[in-house]
Amino acid sequence: MIEAAPINAVMRALADPTRRALFERVAGAHEITVAELTKGSGVTQGAISQHLKSLKQAGLVAERPEGRNVYYRAAPEGLAPLADWMSHYALFWHERFANLRTLLKEIDP
Template structure:
């Protein structure tokens, strides 16, 4: 998957507030099952499974089957493409604001 596709997948996955809440619960636990995720929410187990599918596709979570249970955990580095993209624009805008400040100093000494 190209970098832009990965960033788009991560943004789409986290754009949904329920999915974002599911991801946060996973990220705040070492491992968690669908049953545990369902128990702590007002969302059906089927809906939680769909959210998990989107989070897995975006590379944000991984799963570990054990017997009848599947354990989910936040994928280390899953947010890195988004953080890198944001860092690029943080630098971009910092440079632009510095240029603007310098220009304003020239105009109004």
């Protein structure tokens, strides 16, 4: 079974819609700064920084300081606990859909 701490951290980080949207913006850019993320977001720079901190703690983003700026990029390996958790249940859903398909064929010959 999947270790609870990593999957909990990833799910907790991505459960917040603002943080999830922020992660998607970071993932869509090669690298991006807090200032760039703040522009047009309707969220304060402080809030963006707090969300990035949560994403970083969950292993979903990495940072690279350069001078006065800190550049953020997605860390795809951080999604591994979520992907592992989902794959664990793939067999469950596959079997359920197969059973449903069989049942539907019996009902509608």
